[in-house]
Amino acid sequence: MIKISPSILSCDFSKLGSDVEKAEKGGAEYLHIDVMDGLFVPNISLGSGIQKSIRNQSKMVFDTHLMIVDPIRYIDDFYNAGSDIITIHYESCENVEETLEKIHSLGIKAGLSIKPKTPISEIKHLEGKFDMLLIMSVEPGFGGQSFIPESLDKIKEARALFPTLDIEVDGGINESNINSVVKAGANILVAGSAVFGKEDVSLAIETLRKNAEA
Numbered sequence: 001m002i003k004i005s006p007s008i009l010s011c012d013f014s015k016l017g018s019d020v021e022k023a024e025k026g027g028a029e030y031l032h033i034d035v036m037d038g039l040f041v042p043n044i045s046l047g048s049g050i051q052k053s054i055r056n057q058s059k060m061v062f063d064t065h066l067m068i069v070d071p072i073r074y075i076d077d078f079y080n081a082g083s084d085i086i087t088i089h090y091e092s093c094e095n096v097e098e099t100l101e102k103i104h105s106l107g108i109k110a111g112l113s114i115k116p117k118t119p120i121s122e123i124k125h126l127e128g129k130f131d132m133l134l135i136m137s138v139e140p141g142f143g144g145q146s147f148i149p150e151s152l153d154k155i156k157e158a159r160a161l162f163p164t165l166d167i168e169v170d171g172g173i174n175e176s177n178i179n180s181v182v183k184a185g186a187n188i189l190v191a192g193s194a195v196f197g198k199e200d201v202s203l204a205i206e207t208l209r210k211n212a213e214a
Contacts, residue, residue, distance in 0.1 A: 002212045003188045004205055005030035005063050005168065009045060009143040010192035019196055020054050026202035027209070030063040030085075032170065032190045034143075035078070037068035040092050041141030048074065048081040055082035063188075065113065065170070067140050068092065072099040079106045087111030087134050087168075090123055100129050111168070115140060116148050120157045131166065132188070133158055137181075138171030143192045147172030152184045159185025175204075178212045 006028050011019040020031060036045040051062065064083040068074065071088040072095060078086055086103045090096055090112055103110035112123060113134035123133075135158060137151035151169065158167055169181050170190035178189055191208055198204035 001187065002182060002209060003029040004195075004208055004212075005032040005061075005188055005190045006195040006201075006205070007032040007034055007143065007170070007190050007192035008196070009034040010196040012196070016050070017054055017057050019201070020058050020060075022201040023195065023205065024058050024060050026195075026205040028195075028205055029061060030188065031058060031060040032192075033062060033064045033083075035064065035066050035068060035074075036141060039069045040089065041067045043141045048077040051078065051083070052081035061085065063087070063111075063168075063190075065111075065134065066092070067113075072102055075099065075102050075106070079103075079108060083108060085109040085111050085132060087113050087132065089113045089115070089140075090126075091115055091118060096126065097129060100126075113140075113170075116151065116154075120154060120161060124161065127162065132168055133162060133165055134168045134170055135186070136171050137169050137173070140171075144197075145172055147174075147177050147181075152180060155181065155184035155186050173208075175207050175211050178208055179214050182212045 006023045036043045038044040061084045065087045100110045109131040111132035112130040138145035168188035169186040174194040
């Protein structure tokens with residue numbers, strides 16, 4: 001089943017609670033929470049306190065994407081802030097397996113993300129250690145970038161290698177390309193400006209889902 005995960009990176013943070021409510025009412029199953037430290041990626045976004053402040057306002061799956069160096073340091077913080085899934089980057093630390101095990105030890109799902117230039121073959125040895133693969137279809141760090149077309153081949157390769165795994169794609173997804181992304185093998189779609197950049201959030205989510213399932 002296709003799931004839409006609006007990214008709060010594109011929210012109006014002065015109206016964060018309201019935007020989250022609109023996404024949930026619009027039918028989004030997940031809420032994508034981008035965490036950036038200014039080191040792993042050239043931007044700083046938010047910490048666990050922001051996530052915690054909206055946890056009680058939503059029943060959506062909190063899909064926390066840690067774009068930070070040595071993420072094991074903050075797993076407990078985001079778990080306590082209500083994460084249902086915590087995704088780390090393969091490239092962000094040396095102790096990837098230990099970090100994935102730490103997430104699982106808390107009773108929640110662990111995701112693994114790779115940058116556009118990281119081949120799928122690099123993570124094959126970790127099969128069975130994570131519950132979701134997040135393929136970045138832009139360079140992580142900023143919202144509003146254009147989808148990298150070569151990502152479609154990577155999604156197809158990932159689906160062939162991990163036939164039953166949740167495959168999430170993040171970066172430049174919109175109503176025009178979402179169907180191609182789904183046909184390539186993705187089932188969880190992150191959308192930032194394609195949701196929160198629209199005047200009618202519910203209609204934006206409805207349009208993305210309709211096009212994804214066409």
